[in-house]
Structures are given as structure tokens and as C-alpha cells.
Amino acid sequence: MSETPFDGLSPLQAAVIGLTGCIHDAFPDVCSFGLTIGESYVPFDPDDDDGCEDDEVACTQGWVRVTGAGITEVQDSFEKGGCGGTQEVGIEVGILRCVEVPEDGEAPKATEVMVAALQSLEDMNTIYCAAMSCEAVEDLNVGQWTPLGPLGGQYGGMWSFTMEIV
Numbered sequence: 001m002s003e004t005p006f007d008g009l010s011p012l013q014a015a016v017i018g019l020t021g022c023i024h025d026a027f028p029d030v031c032s033f034g035l036t037i038g039e040s041y042v043p044f045d046p047d048d049d050d051g052c053e054d055d056e057v058a059c060t061q062g063w064v065r066v067t068g069a070g071i072t073e074v075q076d077s078f079e080k081g082g083c084g085g086t087q088e089v090g091i092e093v094g095i096l097r098c099v100e101v102p103e104d105g106e107a108p109k110a111t112e113v114m115v116a117a118l119q120s121l122e123d124m125n126t127i128y129c130a131a132m133s134c135e136a137v138e139d140l141n142v143g144q145w146t147p148l149g150p151l152g153g154q155y156g157g158m159w160s161f162t163m164e165i166v
Helices: 011-026 112-134
Strands: 032-037 063-074 085-098 140-151 153-166
Touching: 011 032, 011 063, 011 085, 011 112, 011 153, 085 112, 085 140, 112 140, 112 153
Parallel strands: 032 063
Antiparallel strands: 063 085, 085 153, 140 153
């Protein structure tokens, strides 16, 4: 892996944190953003020093989530007491944004739905470009974009990626 500003971290930690930073930097308008690991993304409150406005906190969120890992190639150092090999790590990068929910069970206007769809497509492209140009990650393979929502006043989507760490 190339030089990273993350001294003391393992190559895996540095790559995941580096990718998280690249995605975060691509979304200056998203206040609540974080790194998580587990079965699914769980909404979280931003840290106190994030400077979020009260109306931003509960709605728009971005995340990077480790979805799984495996070893694709064991190196000789493993047999000699080391821990060498190539790790393949599944990554999900997602964003959910606020969408207005009409009162009294009314359907949204066609224009409102189109605006939400266009924003989601822009977010899809932003995540892809930020991930693929991220210098902290050398070997990133692109999976599929999955749209999310609208549900509970949010819409968006997530990309799946696989990164290889030697």
C-alpha cells in the first residue's frame, strides 16, 4: 500500500479509514457521517464537534460499513508464524437524505419525486468518483448501486465495493 497519513494503523485500518475520509470529503453538505461494522447500517447521532444544525442531525446521513472479509491468498510468512496474505474486504458506502412526507397520506408530487431521484443519482455518482479516486485505497473493485427508500422520510442508496489488502 502507498504511504498513508495513518501511522500505527494496520494496512486494513488505514485503507478503511482513508476511504471513509475520501467519501466524507466528497459530501460537505452531509453533517452526520461515520464508519461502522456489522450486519446493517444503524443511524447514529453526529459527534458534538461536527457543527450540525438541529434540523440536519436526524435526517441526512452517510456511512462506510465493513460488510465482511476473507483471505484470498495465503503467503509464506503465515507458515513461518506470521500473518501474511491478501484480505478481501466487503465495503458498503451509503447515503440517506431527507425527503418531505406529505400530510394526511397524500402522494408526493411528480416533481418532488423527480428531484429526489436526481439527487440520488448525483449521490451515486459522487460516491463512485470519490471511491475510485481515493489515494488511500489501491485495489478497489466496484459492485452494485442499490437504491434505498423512500422510507420514513429518507431516500438514497448504497454502493458495494470490495477492497484487497496485502
